[in-house]
Amino acid sequence: MIAERNKFGFIGGGQMGEALIKGVLAAGLYQAAELTVAEPSAPRREVLAERYGVRVHPDAGPLWEECGVLVLAVKPQIMGAVLEQARPVADERKHLLISIAAGVSTAFIEDVLAPQPVRVVRVMPNTPALVLAGASALSPGRHADEDDLKLAEGIFAAVGRTVTLPETAMDAVTGLSGSGPAYVFTFLESLIDAGVKVGLSRDVAGLLARQTIAGSMQLVEEGGQSPAELRAMVTSPGGTTIAGLHALERGAFRSLIMDAVEAATRRSRELGGN
Ligand SMILES: NC(=O)c1ccc[n+]([C@@H]2O[C@H](COP(=O)([O-])OP(=O)(O)OC[C@H]3O[C@@H](n4cnc5c(N)ncnc54)[C@H](OP(=O)(O)O)[C@@H]3O)[C@@H](O)[C@H]2O)c1
Known part of the structure; x- marks a missing residue:
């Protein structure tokens, strides 16, 4: 099921989050007014709002309410806490989760949000995504369908080239194109x-x-x-x-x-x- 349009959120507006925002805007996939970013750092929020015209929030709560597609772009160490906070509001019919956190498996995300069968696509991008020349590998989680994968591919194709691989290949991808x-x-x-x-x-x-x-x-x-x-x-x-x-x-x-x-x-x- 393709998640609703006009509701696309980024949890984490750091380097990689910004690269993706820049890419989807440059590719015309979304308009700035359709994107919302949750980012705890006030100076960072100002930069993103000013540079791209996106909406910003200090925390992720409103994004889980508003958005159908959520890019999880926080550091791997805090992914557990971010998901725990979302447990009461995560909804498999409404949300497609796209995680770019290195080393965080789709099973980890699915387990934290269980018993909801959340739709997750895991992606390993690299920094040339900042100049729309990234290389990204995508792996669907247990509950993601073809449309979910297609939607995620569209986002990462906007910032470079993509391949879809089984999740067991993600460490090798990290060793080659990530690093x-x-x-x-x-x-x-x-x-x-x-x-x-x-x-x-x-x-x-x-x-x-x-x-x-x-x-x-x-x-x-x-x-x-x-x-x-x-x-x-x-x-x-x-x-x-x-x-x-x-x-x-x-x-x-x-x-x-x-x-x-x-x-x-x-x-x-x-x-x-x-
Ligand atoms: N950079 C790469 O080459 C690369 C490649 C592949 C994958 N990745 C993955 O991409 C993810 C992000 O990496 P990055 O390089 O963009 O890191 P980053 O620049 O540190 O960005 C993470 C952002 O998330 C914010 N944040 C922290 N807690 C949050 C919360 N609870 N809700 C919303 N936002 C929160 C951080 O704010 P504060 O700084 O204020 O804490 C920071 O701005 C990581 O999981 C990494 O593994 C990165």
Whole structure:
């Protein structure tokens, strides 16, 4: 059942909540007057109201009354308390809950609100959602139907690309795309430092490194060739690139990236108590 229009709420107006608000407005999915945000911080409420023209409340109570779709965008540690408070008013016919809290399972949310069979979709977005270039994975809970999933997909498609996966894949998603921007930023910083090491100014190294990463991604997206084919194209026999690649191989670059994703996946599992 698609929840009623004109009633869309965000519980938590932090970084990720704001990214989604910006995305759904930019995509024209909702008008500012249709969105309500519950956010305890007064300065934050002012920023959101001023920047986006959305309605704001200091607590979530009115949102459970007014809204059919609720995005749960609070930190994982306080999710239990937020749901406990909602127990008397949560209604499976009225509410679709979309949780973006890392490590919080749909079963956890369903259990806190039981015996109501609440409709939950769990989503793992990432920070490029702030510039509408996010990567999000979605998993429906036990009671969510196709329309619920479609509605959630529409919201996250407005801030980037989406995939739907079984919930067992969420820790791996966290390790890859959730934590992934930090790996990319570290790679970018390393390239810039490397440019400085070989004699370029920091500004010049920054421009060249940023554009190299952005341009390479565009080539992958638009060129229709695999990363391996594109790499082979710029690796001439006995040339400069193979010398650089050899150094990466000596430092076990790929193995290190695999270790990083594996470590983050493991940590996600630990934090979620799985
Ligand atoms: N940022 C990411 O890359 C990312 C990626 C994937 C998933 N997530 C998930 O997204 C969620 C939000 O992350 P974030 O980075 O946006 O964190 P955040 O910036 O700290 O936002 C959380 C917001 O919720 C507010 N809040 C606290 N208690 C509340 C309550 N009872 N009712 C309503 N609002 C309340 C907080 O206000 P105060 O600051 O005043 O407490 C804060 O503004 C987290 O669960 C995180 O796991 C984040």
